Structures are given as structure tokens and as C-alpha cells.
Amino acid sequence: MTTPAQGLHSHVLATLGLAITAGEYPPGTVLRTDELARRFDVSRTVIREVVRVLESMHLVESRRRVGVTVLPTASWNVYDPQVIRWRLAGADRPRQLRSLTVLRSAVEPVAAGLAALNATPEQCRRLTEEALGMVATSRGRQLEAYLVHDIAFHRVVLDASGNEMFARLGDVVAEVLAGRTHHHVMFEDPDPAAVTLHVQVAEAVRERDAARAEALTREIAVGALKELDVLAP
Amino acid sequence: MTTPAQGLHSHVLATLGLAITAGEYPPGTVLRTDELARRFDVSRTVIREVVRVLESMHLVESRRRVGVTVLPTASWNVYDPQVIRWRLAGADRPRQLRSLTVLRSAVEPVAAGLAALNATPEQCRRLTEEALGMVATSRGRQLEAYLVHDIAFHRVVLDASGNEMFARLGDVVAEVLAGRTHHHVMFEDPDPAAVTLHVQVAEAVRERDAARAEALTREIAVGALKELDVLAP
DNA sequence: GTGACATAAAAGTCGTACTTTTCATTCCTG
DNA sequence: CAGGAATGAAAAGTACGACTTTTATGTCAC
Structure with missing residues (x-):
């Protein structure tokens, strides 16, 4: 299903990035880091690094006591080659x-x-x-x-x-x-x-x-x- | 000197991003995470997250046994608003x-x-x-x-x-x-x-x-x- | 010189413990 | 009853230390 990937980080990033840009997780959806950690069976460390990258692409926003919120399409960095590739691969x-x-x-x-x-x-x-x-x-x-x-x-x-x-x-x-x-x-x-x-x-x-x-x-x-x-x- | 910042991550990211886009650290320069951790007086965790973001902007590349290498201008994500802002603030x-x-x-x-x-x-x-x-x-x-x-x-x-x-x-x-x-x-x-x-x-x-x-x-x-x-x- | 091998350096990963911010509830006061 | 202050707790942020994995490089035998 998901690409093998030569590193946990890349794998989780690709999976999450693809899912978000594909429109699963509608804007406003909240993800929690330790829930994601369990879901992907990796440490919270890896998840945090992924979230930080996703945040720099303005796909999500992370706030204390709230969680990681998925942002609306309008705020995505649509010029990011990675984002472009994900979107071209999606719906x-x-x-x-x-x-x-x-x-x-x-x-x-x-x-x-x-x-x-x-x-x-x-x-x-x-x-x-x-x-x-x-x-x-x-x-x-x-x-x-x-x-x-x-x-x-x-x-x-x-x-x-x-x-x-x-x-x-x-x-x-x-x-x-x-x-x-x-x-x-x-x-x-x-x-x-x-x-x-x-x-x-x-x-x-x-x-x-x-x-x-x-x-x-x-x-x-x-x-x-x-x-x-x-x-x- | 450097912006106060409301989080260690933002502060380190802003400082490093600005420095790299400004051309200090010529392409090929190698940084090591624990050296950076000491320099900024933060944990390696924070540095790693920053490096991952910098990496997603293609400002640096991180390789095992080598370190974090600064990439040439040609590979930077010049459409990233953050990168644009850094470059506009620089030389x-x-x-x-x-x-x-x-x-x-x-x-x-x-x-x-x-x-x-x-x-x-x-x-x-x-x-x-x-x-x-x-x-x-x-x-x-x-x-x-x-x-x-x-x-x-x-x-x-x-x-x-x-x-x-x-x-x-x-x-x-x-x-x-x-x-x-x-x-x-x-x-x-x-x-x-x-x-x-x-x-x-x-x-x-x-x-x-x-x-x-x-x-x-x-x-x-x-x-x-x-x-x-x-x-x- | 060439190739296999050993070494070590650095990033990658993990788990845990602790701090900080902030939402939400409760409760007190006017 | 309204409004605001105190309180509690949830989640991200940070730190640290131990361990794994990859891989550049130096070494040794041939």
C-alpha cells in the first residue's frame, strides 16, 4: 500500500502528507501526536519531526493543549514540489x-x-x-x-x-x-x-x-x- | 540580535535559516547536530526538528556519518514564503x-x-x-x-x-x-x-x-x- | 595498487520524565 | 443569573540518555 521508504521519517511523512493533500482529514480535523505514534508504530520523536515538516508546508498547525489541526487548502504551500507531487498523485x-x-x-x-x-x-x-x-x-x-x-x-x-x-x-x-x-x-x-x-x-x-x-x-x-x-x- | 521568539524551535529555525540563506555557511559546509545543540544551548531534539524543516526546504541535506550539509542555492525551495522572507531580509x-x-x-x-x-x-x-x-x-x-x-x-x-x-x-x-x-x-x-x-x-x-x-x-x-x-x- | 575488512563517527530511533501552555470546568462573587 | 477568577488536566514542547544503523575512511593482506 504505502511506499516502503528507506527511513521511518520519510515513510510517515509521505503517508500523512499524501492523506492530507488528498482531502482525507477535512480542514479542522485534529490529530494527536501520541495517537499517530501508536498508529504508525513509531516513537513520538519521529511523529514530531514529521509534524514540524508538515507545519512548515502549512498543511497543519500545531497548538498546545489542542493538537495538530489540519489547515484549509487555501493556506497550503502549493509551490512546494513535495506538495505538488502529493496532489498530483491524489484525487x-x-x-x-x-x-x-x-x-x-x-x-x-x-x-x-x-x-x-x-x-x-x-x-x-x-x-x-x-x-x-x-x-x-x-x-x-x-x-x-x-x-x-x-x-x-x-x-x-x-x-x-x-x-x-x-x-x-x-x-x-x-x-x-x-x-x-x-x-x-x-x-x-x-x-x-x-x-x-x-x-x-x-x-x-x-x-x-x-x-x-x-x-x-x-x-x-x-x-x-x-x-x-x-x-x- | 536574533528575534526573541516564542519557542526554542522557532528561534533556532529563524537563526539558522537566515544564516544559511544569507550565505554564511557556503554550500558544502557541514554542520553536526550535537555541535549545533551546544551552540544554541538546546537539546538535540530541537535541533533535529529544525534540521528536518530546513531539509524540507532543501536548504540542507542530512546524511548519516557525514552530518548536515548546506546545499547550493540552486536547490533551495525559492517559492517557500519563509525562504523568500529570509532572503529579502538578507544580503x-x-x-x-x-x-x-x-x-x-x-x-x-x-x-x-x-x-x-x-x-x-x-x-x-x-x-x-x-x-x-x-x-x-x-x-x-x-x-x-x-x-x-x-x-x-x-x-x-x-x-x-x-x-x-x-x-x-x-x-x-x-x-x-x-x-x-x-x-x-x-x-x-x-x-x-x-x-x-x-x-x-x-x-x-x-x-x-x-x-x-x-x-x-x-x-x-x-x-x-x-x-x-x-x-x- | 586493489579489494576485503574493521573501525568509528554521525545521524536515526526510542522511551521516559518533566515543563509549559492553554482549553474547559467549576466555583465564587456581585 | 452573569461574569470572572481559580483550578484541573490534556496535549504539545523540551530534555536526556541509551541504543541502532548506516557509511566514510583507514588498514591490512594479497
């Missing part, structure tokens, strides 16, 4: 994918524009390489190979933007892309238009054409949003 | 403000566009109210009052977007705006053009004109970026 995965895709659609075009200004030659090379990789794997049911290049491509763009906040969204984008491939389509080959757009973005960055890189990436984003019916029809 | 505050402003410039226009589609009448009302508040306080050295309205305005936009990820950036935006006011200018009244733009954004949202709301917000963003010389001259 509201679709909702989560939507939110994240909208975030992507805002960030990536700007990142691409900055990348056109800041990318190193090496990054330009990798961008082209990955784009060509996407072309090569875009036909004939090579979804997994395609995904690898797609993820790498977007990661390079985010890194090349030179903005630390953007760069850290690489993992999020990877999750979203993987989620999309592994659910949604998986059967049909990727949209040829999208593939072309990626190649053109690589070109634009290489030519230092920021406006074009941004506009093209915005088109890619629109495509991704359409896939999820986020836009009005 | 690379300017760099941090730049990164965050670029993030804002990507997110807020899209959020405004969505807000035009999704804002409730109540949110429209509040938006107009805050915009007018900005107008009213935009002259005569009422920087603090102006700041309050400015923050509220942007918070409503992000909330009204209906996207959870955007909504959670409210605190970040608040920090950035506060940081700008309290350093940078503080002496001159805000740019009248910016004030007008805010009023127009409120209008556009009220009239459900998503494209206009987005474009106007983009103008506000460009202004903010110019202030920080992020753009090429």
Missing part, C-alpha cells in the same frame, strides 16, 4: 494539472523571451538538439522518447532565462508534461503544429529574437490550455 | 527583488486577464475601491497609505483570477511592493501614469474585457521592471 490531479498549466502559460513565454537575451551558446545548442529530438520522435508512437525531449527543451528554456524563480519551475513543468502524456492522449502522436513551434522557438532564441521567442511560446501555451479546455470555446 | 535582497519582479511581470498580466473573466461583483467592487484609494493617496507623500491600497489591489486581482497558484503569490507581491516603497523611492510620489493604469485595469475587469485587462497590467509590469533597470536601456 484532485485534474484540477491541479489545470492550475499548473495556467501557471506555465504565464511564465514560459516570458522565460523564452528572456532566454533569447541570455542563453549561452551551449544552451542554444541544447535547445536545438532537443527540438530536433522532438521532431525525430514525434511520429510512430514514441511518446516516451518524445516526452524526454519535450521536458528537456522546456527545462533549458527556463534555465536559460537566467531567472532563478523560473528555473525552479522546471520540475513542475516536467510533472505537467509527464502527467499529460501518461493520461490524456498517450495513443495519438503529438500535434505536428506544436512540434514545429518548438523548433521555431529554438531558432528565435538562437537568433536573439526575444519578441518572436515569446510570441511562439505563447502559441505553444495556448495549445496546452486548449487541450485542457481551460479556455472558453 | 542579496536586491537580486531577490529583481527575480520576484520578473516573476510578477509574467504572472500578473495573465492573472488580470483571467480576473476579467472570473471576478465576482464583490471583487470588482473592491478592485475599483482600491484603485480609487490609490488615486486618493497618490499625492502628498502618503506613501504608506498608497502602499496599502496597491497591495490590496494586486491581491484582489490574483485572487479573482480563480487560479490557486496565482492567488498564493499575493504574499510575494506584497513583499515586493513593500520592499520597493521602503527602499527605492520613498520620497517621491508614485508615477501618475501607473496610478491611472490601475484605475483602467479595474475598469477593464469590471467590463469583462480580458484582453484589455491583460494589456494594461502588462504596462504596469513594464513600469515596475524599468524601475529596477531589468530591461535593456
Whole structure:
């Protein structure tokens, strides 16, 4: 059922974190440390450390004489990669994918524009390489190979933007892309238009054409949003 | 020196977190739990809990037989509000403000566009109210009052977007705006053009004109970026 | 030099005892 | 009867000491 885990702490943290983000324990639910200790058959020490971490993610709040209270979704640290992973693994995965895709659609075009200004030659090379990789794997049911290049491509763009906040969204984008491939389509080959757009973005960055890189990436984003019916029809 | 704090844990966490994000302890530095326990004059229990939290923020990594290793900036959870606050309080505050402003410039226009589609009448009302508040306080050295309205305005936009990820950036935006006011200018009244733009954004949202709301917000963003010389001259 | 092995250092885990805060009840007073 | 002060107890917070587990490193034999 629950992951084996190579440490008690990780195991309990994963189990509890997953349960809370999945919506078992509605907000306001109170947990007590020694009850949890009994339930997981570990010492209170381990539970306390887990609770502290959960508290730093604002999933719970611990108060004396009360216990550990589960907090409402609104206060969760939704940018915490760990929280994102838990939520993507849980029930509201679709909702989560939507939110994240909208975030992507805002960030990536700007990142691409900055990348056109800041990318190193090496990054330009990798961008082209990955784009060509996407072309090569875009036909004939090579979804997994395609995904690898797609993820790498977007990661390079985010890194090349030179903005630390953007760069850290690489993992999020990877999750979203993987989620999309592994659910949604998986059967049909990727949209040829999208593939072309990626190649053109690589070109634009290489030519230092920021406006074009941004506009093209915005088109890619629109495509991704359409896939999820986020836009009005 | 260090904040009083209402608990040993908070105190140690704040001190260590601040120190690490400030760049004392270069990446690779190894700390040992019982040494820390002696240094802070607390039990190893407290230190362990702090380390676990720091670890969940990817500021450090704890390995057996090695100790607690400080990780490079690239792996930090830079979206953790706690980490953001520490970094804004520390040495690379300017760099941090730049990164965050670029993030804002990507997110807020899209959020405004969505807000035009999704804002409730109540949110429209509040938006107009805050915009007018900005107008009213935009002259005569009422920087603090102006700041309050400015923050509220942007918070409503992000909330009204209906996207959870955007909504959670409210605190970040608040920090950035506060940081700008309290350093940078503080002496001159805000740019009248910016004030007008805010009023127009409120209008556009009220009239459900998503494209206009987005474009106007983009103008506000460009202004903010110019202030920080992020753009090429 | 290379590989197996032993050593020890540090984190991980546990159990217990004690402190502190704070909610809730009771009881006293006006 | 209302309101507030004293009281009790529940739960988290802290401390300490003993033990386990992992693992980097130094050593020894080959």
C-alpha cells in the first residue's frame, strides 16, 4: 500500500502528507501526536519531526493543549514540489494539472523571451538538439522518447532565462508534461503544429529574437490550455 | 540580535535559516547536530526538528556519518514564503527583488486577464475601491497609505483570477511592493501614469474585457521592471 | 595498487520524565 | 443569573540518555 521508504521519517511523512493533500482529514480535523505514534508504530520523536515538516508546508498547525489541526487548502504551500507531487498523485490531479498549466502559460513565454537575451551558446545548442529530438520522435508512437525531449527543451528554456524563480519551475513543468502524456492522449502522436513551434522557438532564441521567442511560446501555451479546455470555446 | 521568539524551535529555525540563506555557511559546509545543540544551548531534539524543516526546504541535506550539509542555492525551495522572507531580509535582497519582479511581470498580466473573466461583483467592487484609494493617496507623500491600497489591489486581482497558484503569490507581491516603497523611492510620489493604469485595469475587469485587462497590467509590469533597470536601456 | 575488512563517527530511533501552555470546568462573587 | 477568577488536566514542547544503523575512511593482506 504505502511506499516502503528507506527511513521511518520519510515513510510517515509521505503517508500523512499524501492523506492530507488528498482531502482525507477535512480542514479542522485534529490529530494527536501520541495517537499517530501508536498508529504508525513509531516513537513520538519521529511523529514530531514529521509534524514540524508538515507545519512548515502549512498543511497543519500545531497548538498546545489542542493538537495538530489540519489547515484549509487555501493556506497550503502549493509551490512546494513535495506538495505538488502529493496532489498530483491524489484525487484532485485534474484540477491541479489545470492550475499548473495556467501557471506555465504565464511564465514560459516570458522565460523564452528572456532566454533569447541570455542563453549561452551551449544552451542554444541544447535547445536545438532537443527540438530536433522532438521532431525525430514525434511520429510512430514514441511518446516516451518524445516526452524526454519535450521536458528537456522546456527545462533549458527556463534555465536559460537566467531567472532563478523560473528555473525552479522546471520540475513542475516536467510533472505537467509527464502527467499529460501518461493520461490524456498517450495513443495519438503529438500535434505536428506544436512540434514545429518548438523548433521555431529554438531558432528565435538562437537568433536573439526575444519578441518572436515569446510570441511562439505563447502559441505553444495556448495549445496546452486548449487541450485542457481551460479556455472558453 | 536574533528575534526573541516564542519557542526554542522557532528561534533556532529563524537563526539558522537566515544564516544559511544569507550565505554564511557556503554550500558544502557541514554542520553536526550535537555541535549545533551546544551552540544554541538546546537539546538535540530541537535541533533535529529544525534540521528536518530546513531539509524540507532543501536548504540542507542530512546524511548519516557525514552530518548536515548546506546545499547550493540552486536547490533551495525559492517559492517557500519563509525562504523568500529570509532572503529579502538578507544580503542579496536586491537580486531577490529583481527575480520576484520578473516573476510578477509574467504572472500578473495573465492573472488580470483571467480576473476579467472570473471576478465576482464583490471583487470588482473592491478592485475599483482600491484603485480609487490609490488615486486618493497618490499625492502628498502618503506613501504608506498608497502602499496599502496597491497591495490590496494586486491581491484582489490574483485572487479573482480563480487560479490557486496565482492567488498564493499575493504574499510575494506584497513583499515586493513593500520592499520597493521602503527602499527605492520613498520620497517621491508614485508615477501618475501607473496610478491611472490601475484605475483602467479595474475598469477593464469590471467590463469583462480580458484582453484589455491583460494589456494594461502588462504596462504596469513594464513600469515596475524599468524601475529596477531589468530591461535593456 | 586493489579489494576485503574493521573501525568509528554521525545521524536515526526510542522511551521516559518533566515543563509549559492553554482549553474547559467549576466555583465564587456581585 | 452573569461574569470572572481559580483550578484541573490534556496535549504539545523540551530534555536526556541509551541504543541502532548506516557509511566514510583507514588498514591490512594479497
